[in-house]
Amino acid sequence: MDRLLPLIQNETLKIWKKKRFYVVVLVLIVLIPVFTYAQLKIAETNRKNFKDWRNQLVQQINEYQNMLSSERIPEEWKRNRRIAVQQLQYYLDHDVNPNSPDGVTFTRSFMANAVNLFYPLLVLAVASDLVSGERSAGTIKMLLTRPVRRWKILFSKLIALTLYVSLTVVVSAILCYLISGAVFGYGGWGMPVFTGFVINGSTVESTYVHAVPQWLYVLMEGGLIWVSSMTVAILALMVSVLVRSTAASIVTMMAAVIAGTILSTMSSSWESAKYVFAVNLQLTDYLAGSPPPIQGMTLSFSLIILAIWSAIGLIVSFGVFTKQDIMN
C-alpha cells in the first residue's frame, strides 16, 4: 500500500492539473442558478394562482384524473399518472407540501432530475481521457516504462477517479444548496419526505411508506447517485482503455447513456432492455416511488445490474490494460 499511495497521488494530481474538476464546478455554477431562476418563476406563478399549496395539489390531482378518463392517452402514461395521483393524495392526506420552495427541497429535486444524464456527463468530463488521454499525448510510454506493474497504475487511476466522482456528488449538492438557498432560504432540513412506495402494477402500496427527514433523504439520494455515477465512471474507464482517442471515448459513453434514457421512455414493451446499464441509472426514482421504466424493475434489481456491468467493466479494463501492446 505504501507503494500505491504515491501513485494515487500522481493520478489525483494529474486530473487536478488538467483542470477537469474546474470544468465540473464551472458547469454547476452556471447551471444551478439557471434552474434556480426557473424554479423561482414556477414558485411565483403558483403563489399567484393558489393561496394554499393544498389547492395546487388538488388541482394537479384533478388534472391527472381527467387525463385518465381520456381515451387518447396511452396506457403507459395512464399508469404513471395513476401512481402519481395516489402519491399526491398521500402527501395531501398527511399535510406535507412536496414542493415547498426551500434550499434543501430544491437540492433534492435537482439531484433526482440530474441522475440519469447530468451526473454521467460530469463524470465523463473526468473519466473519459484517463487512459486514452495518456495514449494520445504519448505520455503512456513514460508511465508504463517505469518500474511499476501496470495493474497498479490502472488501480491508482481508478481510486483517483472514485475520489473525483465522490467529490462531484458532494460538491454538486453543496453548491445546489448554497446557490438555491440564497433565493429560497436555507431551510427545509427537517421537512418530512415520504419514501418506501412499493409499486405493484399500476397501484401504489403504501404499507411500507414512511416519512424521513429531508436531510436524510438527500443523503440517501447522494448515495444512490454515487452508485450510478461510479458505474458510468468505471465503464468510461474501460472505454478509455479500449479506445485510442478521447473524443471517441466520450462519444461512445454519451451515446450509451443517452440511448439508455431514450430506451427507458419507450421500452415498456421490450422487456429485456432492463438489462442495459443506462436504463438502470435512475436509482433515485425508486426512492421517490416513481414507476420504473420497465415493469418489474426494483431497486435491488437495478443495483445488481449496475454491479454486474461494473464488474465486467473492471475485468475488461484490467485484463486489456495489463496485456495490451503499446504500439502507437
Added chain:
Amino acid sequence: MQSAAQSDVVLSVKDVKKRIGGKMIIKNVSFDVRSGEIFGFLGPNGSGKTTTIRMLVNLIKPTSGDILICGSNVQRDPEEALRHIGCIVENPEVYSYMTGWENLEHFARMQRGIGQDRIAEVVDIVGMQHRIHDKVRTYSLGMRQRLGIAQALLGRPKLLILDEPTNGLDPKGIKELREFVRMLADQGMSLFISSHLLSEIQLMCDRVAIISHGEVLAVGAVDELVNQTGSYVVWQFDDPEAGRRLLAAEQGIRFVKEDEHRIDESILAGLKEAVITSMDADRITALVEKAVHAGIGVASVQRIAPTLEELFLQLTEGESIG
C-alpha cells in the same frame, strides 16, 4: 578493460521474435549491451527498431525470446528490471499541463528513494535550472528532450535507452547531445542509441547492431564494420585528367563510376569534377606528394564513409555467400 566489460552484460536480448497480426515483424533479434559502452542500434525506418525498443522497455510483449536487464526478465519481473533503465521512446512526451519540475516529481514518485535532492541534481545535469518551473507546453523540442533525459536519469539507471535522439534537433543540439552521451558513458552508464544514420552511430557509438527487416544482420565494433565495407577517397585535382592518369598508374586503386557509388548527393555537390576512388587510405599522403612532384595541384582529398545502404549491401551479400 575490454575483458572486464565483456563479463558485465547490462542488457541481454535473446532470440526475440514478435508477431503482429499474423506477420512476423521481428524475426530474430539477439545482442548484448555491456556495461559502460555506447551501443548503437542501426537500421532504416521500418526495420523494426522502434518495435524492438518497445519490447526492451515492456511496452510490447515479445512473442518469444527473452530480454534480461541486469539479469532480470522484463516480462516476468518488470518492477526489478525496469528499475535499471531510463528511456525515451520516440519523442520525449511529458505532461504539457504541468511544469518541468512537477513532471519530474511525478516520475520520481513511481520509484523508491528519489527525493527532491535527486530531482535538483538531474535538473542540474541537463542544465535546465532556469526554465524548470515553467509549464512544459512552453518548452521547445530541445528542452523537452532535456526534460525527457532528466526524467530517464532520475533513478540512476545502469542503461539509458534513447530512440532516434537527434531527430528534430538542430546541429548545435546534436553536438551537445553527443557530448552529453559521452559524458554519461564516461561515468560508467551504458547507452543504447537507435538511429537510421550510420554517420551518427559512427560519431557516438562503440559497438553497433545492424537491423533490417526485423533481423539483426551484424553486431560488432563500429570501426570494424565500417572498415570492412571500405570507405571512399575523393580527389579534386587542378587538372582532373592528369590526376586521373597519375592514379591509374598506381596499383590497388579502383575508380568508382558515377552510378556505382551511393555517396550522398549533397556531399558531392560541392566537389566539382571529383575523382572518386576506392583505395587504402593510408596511401593518401604519399600520393599527394607524388602529384605535387608531377606538378599536379591537389585541391582536396577526402575520405567519405560508406552509407548505411552500402553497409547493408555488403552485409546481405556476405550472408548469401556464407
